[in-house]
Amino acid sequence: MTDYNDQHYQETMQRIRGLRLIDDVFMTVCFDGNIEGAQLLLSIILDRDDLTVTEVKAQKVMKNLKGRDVWLDILATDKEGALYNVEVQRADAGADKKRARYHSSMLDSNMLAHGETWADIKESYVIFITENDVLGLNKPIYHIDRYIFECGCLPFNDGEHIIYVNGAMKGSDTALAKLMSDFFCTEAKDMNYKALSEKVRYFKESEEGVERMFDSLEDMRNEAVSEATIEYAKKMIARGKLTLEEIAEDLGLPLDKVKELAESETA
Numbered sequence: 001m002t003d004y005n006d007q008h009y010q011e012t013m014q015r016i017r018g019l020r021l022i023d024d025v026f027m028t029v030c031f032d033g034n035i036e037g038a039q040l041l042l043s044i045i046l047d048r049d050d051l052t053v054t055e056v057k058a059q060k061v062m063k064n065l066k067g068r069d070v071w072l073d074i075l076a077t078d079k080e081g082a083l084y085n086v087e088v089q090r091a092d093a094g095a096d097k098k099r100a101r102y103h104s105s106m107l108d109s110n111m112l113a114h115g116e117t118w119a120d121i122k123e124s125y126v127i128f129i130t131e132n133d134v135l136g137l138n139k140p141i142y143h144i145d146r147y148i149f150e151c152g153c154l155p156f157n158d159g160e161h162i163i164y165v166n167g168a169m170k171g172s173d174t175a176l177a178k179l180m181s182d183f184f185c186t187e188a189k190d191m192n193y194k195a196l197s198e199k200v201r202y203f204k205e206s207e208e209g210v211e212r213m214f215d216s217l218e219d220m221r222n223e224a225v226s227e228a229t230i231e232y233a234k235k236m237i238a239r240g241k242l243t244l245e246e247i248a249e250d251l252g253l254p255l256d257k258v259k260e261l262a263e264s265e266t267a
Helices: 008-016 026-029 035-047 097-109 175-183 193-205 207-239 244-253 255-266
Strands: 052-062 070-078 083-089 124-130 141-144 160-166
Touching: 008 193, 008 207, 026 070, 026 083, 026 193, 026 207, 035 052, 035 070, 035 083, 035 124, 035 160, 035 175, 035 193, 070 097, 083 097, 083 244, 097 124, 097 160, 097 193, 160 175, 193 207, 193 244, 207 244, 207 255, 244 255
Parallel strands: 083 124, 124 160
Antiparallel strands: 052 070, 070 083, 141 160
């Protein structure tokens, strides 16, 4: 049973009240399965009125058997099979150009099935929505495509697109500026777009939505604690001052897990 007077509960509720769509934990919850919201978002950013989103998933994992996996904040698909990866980044370092390149390559590598031809590769879009102007050129949006420089910057048209949306430029009356304003609102009543404000209202003001948001934050907290415990166990194993049984008891980990960590450290 939830103790509504518990300090941790009150602190978590305070955090929920302050969350915005620019915060990735809130953005992923609000957009997961939200086709209407994703279609609005992509239509404004891409300046298109012909876009039909068919699927939206949050925290999608793309596996790389020979390298680093990636967790995508949002992965959307349209009726043509094009893929759209949307990432929100408050820290400038999180929107590194090489990261955009890596995300783009992972979209491509997961798009083509065995037996399909190169012509079957669909359009892909990696979109970073950033709190600051990380590219530093004072533009509201940046479109990055490949060009043939020897032919007067003729578009290469390989179907790969990278876009940076500058969340710092939200003061004008354009659709994009209004969208960015919504990403920085803490209250649904202050937002411009109904497809977004309804989700924000649900997760902040309805009993069911608040409970789901609370559970999401708790899962993240427990995962972080678990990862920290695992790292501490590895350090204790490396020091070799305690037995594996003692480490398991002190950290509250299953003995089998500590043995597994020990084996991996000596492999």
